[in-house]
Amino acid sequence: EPEVTQTPSHQVTQMGQEVILRCVPISNHLYFYWYRQILGQKVEFLVSFYNNEISEKSEIFDDQFSVERPDGSNFTLKIRSTKLEDSAMYFCASSEELQGINQPQHFGDGTRLSIL
């Protein structure tokens, strides 16, 4: 069964440094998402991306964050200047376009980001 893959599985970065988290969504999917989960807390939506542009973003997704689909297979999340509070699991997800709202979102296993 096709799956969403994320790399790296664990990223350790110094505060203030830039970090790029990478995702390869399922190949025929057209909607892409990033979520995060701070340890012990709920899974939180960050951003959705469709047709090469952001379709929705949360209050968390401020100017420090950006997303890009640099080629036909990758989807990236960049944090420009990391803060301690950015430490979390970051999940990428993708879904098909057909029937929109009721298409399941398929999640990767996440990248654990640790900010020192």
Next chain:
Amino acid sequence: DAKTTQPNSMESNEEEPVHLPCNHSTISGTDYIHWYRQLPSQGPEYVIHGLTSNVNNRMASLAIAEDRKSSTLILHRATLRDAAVYYCILRDAQGGSEKLVFGKGTKLTVNP
């Protein structure tokens, strides 16, 4: 987003059925009921969804109350691999939002 209420935790024995409840008394007519689960150290995983009628798939069954103010996810024979946090999520078909709004969910423990 309409709110859902789930028990914080439930426990089951292996090979027994599990009924995971969800209350959504403020559900609107265009809200679909979705269930996801999150196994330890993994991302969320879609389980099932429905609108009014009961639904079955290879993973589970979804029983929806006639007034739609509650629903129950049924695992017919729990296995150790079903130990996870289960999330009941409402998605508005007319809301235009693609995001999933996760609550705290129900942590299911399966005893051998």
